[in-house]
Amino acid sequence: MEQSIESYIKNLVRETIGHTLGELQIQSDRRVYVIANWKMNKNLADTAEFFQTIKSSDDVSVVVCPPAQLLYPAHLFISQQGKSIGLGAQNVHWAEKGAYTGESSASMLKDVGCEYCLIGHSERRQYSFEDDLLVNKKVQQAIKSGLIPIICIGETLEEKNLLQTEQVLFKQLFGALKDIDSSNFILAYEPVWAIGTGQSATAELAQQTHAYIRSVLKQIMGEKADGISILYGGSANESNAADYSAMPDIDGVLVGGASLNAQSFDGIINVFAKGEQNS
Ligand code: PEP
Numbered sequence: 146m147e148q149s150i151e152s153y154i155k156n157l158v159r160e161t162i163g164h165t166l167g168e169l170q171i172q173s174d175r176r177v178y179v180i181a182n183w184k185m186n187k188n189l190a191d192t193a194e195f196f197q198t199i200k201s202s203d204d205v206s207v208v209v210c211p212p213a214q215l216l217y218p219a220h221l222f223i224s225q226q227g228k229s230i231g232l233g234a235q236n237v238h239w240a241e242k243g244a245y246t247g248e249s250s251a252s253m254l255k256d257v258g259c260e261y262c263l264i265g266h267s268e269r270r271q272y273s274f275e276d277d278l279l280v281n282k283k284v285q286q287a288i289k290s291g292l293i294p295i296i297c298i299g300e301t302l303e304e305k306n307l308l309q310t311e312q313v314l315f316k317q318l319f320g321a322l323k324d325i326d327s328s329n330f331i332l333a334y335e336p337v338w339a340i341g342t343g344q345s346a347t348a349e350l351a352q353q354t355h356a357y358i359r360s361v362l363k364q365i366m367g368e369k370a371d372g373i374s375i376l377y378g379g380s381a382n383e384s385n386a387a388d389y390s391a392m393p394d395i396d397g398v399l400v401g402g403a404s405l406n407a408q409s410f411d412g413i414i415n416v417f418a419k420g421e422q423n424s
Pocket residue numbers: 182335339340341342378379380381399400401402403
């Protein structure tokens with residue numbers, strides 16, 4: 146049977162560059178993440194129970210960030226259960242090693258099974274006075290050591306009310322990504338006013354802000370910005386997850402409170418997995 150012009154061109158493209166343009170589109174799709182931030186919660190027994198209960202997913206990347214003391218046990222529990230769940234730290238030091246009492250280096254975190262690391266969470270910006278310069282040094286060290294940074298940005302309520310959201314995000318993005326060539330990082334937009342308050346951003350507002358973040362990323366890194374996953378964080382839960390998952394620029398969620406309960410966290414994973422299956 147004679148080939149249509151369309152299939153002739155598709156075959157030609159496939160033979161020349163290894164895939165069709167449609168397939169190329171699929172390959173450049175962003176990864177969807179559902180990430181748990183346990184903050185300073187849980188003990189060893191809770192951790193074992195959580196990883197027994199939680200299900201992994203083939204459709205979304207699930208990552209759990211326990212407190213530093215629980216990282217290695219969590220790594221063992223995940224391996225024992227044979228589940229496809231990534232491990233992340235909640236913080237990393239900017240230096241390779243040295244006299245920094247109480248800190249953890251990127252190589253130590255990798256050594257205990259971490260692949261990811263939160264950097265610049267607003268609680269650290271607030272309580273440990275982390276600024277954009279420090280965030281940038283941490284991002285540099287994480288990337289150099291092979292950890293994937295999950296860079297958190299977001300405006301306070303006061304900044305939101307003063308209509309400074311875009312200004313704040315612009316400064317945080319340029320600060321965090323100064324001299325970074327790699328595109329091996331994840332961004333989490335976490336409006337400070339939505340964290341732990343139950344006052345989540347509407348999906349429409351989050352989408353609008355994510356689109357702005359991607360436009361700034363384009364100024365920083367050009368077309369590679371389209372491949373960066375931007376997650377929403379701030380009182381995300383099983384009930385509002387579907388609204389976020391329907392938005393084109395929201396590539397998953399970073400979850401605090403609702404990630405402490407394995408069933409609730411599973412519920413959020415399922416919502417995003419369904420979204421991926423339908424896309
Ligand atoms: C967070 O701290 O990263 C977070 C999103 O918390 P919560 O989901 O509890 O608002």
